[in-house]
Amino acid sequence: ELKSKVESCARTAEDFTRLYYASVDNRRHQMGRLYIDTAIFSWNGNGANGREMIERYFMELPSSSHQLATLDAQPILDPAVANQLTYLILTGGTVKFLDQPVRNFQQSFIVTADNDKWKIASDCYRLQEV
Numbered sequence: 001e002l003k004s005k006v007e008s009c010a011r012t013a014e015d016f017t018r019l020y021y022a023s024v025d026n027r028r029h030q031m032g033r034l035y036i037d038t039a040i041f042s043w044n045g046n047g048a049n050g051r052e053m054i055e056r057y058f059m060e061l062p063s064s065s066h067q068l069a070t071l072d073a074q075p076i077l078d079p080a081v082a083n084q085l086t087y088l089i090l091t092g093g094t095v096k097f098l099d100q101p102v103r104n105f106q107q108s109f110i111v112t113a114d115n116d117k118w119k120i121a122s123d124c125y126r127l128q129e130v
Contacts, residue, residue: 005075006074006075008075009073009074009075009087010073012073012087012111012118013071013072013073013087013089014071016089016109016111016118017068017071017089017091019034020034020109021066021068024058024064024066025063025064025065025066028055028058028059028061029055029059031054031055031058032051032052032054032055034119034120035051035054035055035119035120035121035123036051036112036114036119036120036121037050037051038050038121039051039054039119039120039121039122039123040121040122040123041053041054041057041122041123041124042123042124042125043057043061043125044125044126044127045126054123061097062097062098062099062100063097063098064095064096064097064098065095065096066093066094066095066105067093067094067095068091068092068093069092069093069094070090070091070092070093071089071090071091072089072090072091073087073088073089073090074087074088075087075088076088076110081112084112084113085112085113086110086111086112086113086121087110087111087112087118088108088109088110089108089109089110089111090106090107090108090109091106091107091108091109092104092105092106092107093105095127103127103128104127104128105125105126105127105128106125106126106128107123107124107125107126108122108123108124109122109123109124110122110123
């Protein structure tokens with residue numbers, strides 16, 4: 001059973017991150033749809049709570065282009081999350097913001113099943129200093 005949970009988690013992580021980074025780079029006005037109402041968000045040390053504040057934060061960022069280099073995911077086992085289907089997703093890669101050099105980034109998500117969609121409960125994004 002654990003093996004099937006891990007395999008399902010890996011497939012979900014690939015699909016979810018493809019949607020997430022396409023949205024960040026091309027459809028920021030729809031970012032709120034990816035978060036639960038009470039989500040927690042940290043972007044390079046700045047924070048926002050709640051779906052609406054998170055979406056507003058994204059709208060203020062310069063345009064971007066992300067390239068993933070690493071992706072890892074694992075299920076959070078049932079007792080830790082009151083049997084709510086929940087995954088930890090870790091990504092890394094490069095990002096180019098408008099008028100800025102290419103930089104490395106790392107990001108961690110906790111995503112949870114909300115009916116038939118995956119939603120972010122916690123999101124931490126960090127630009128890597130050289």
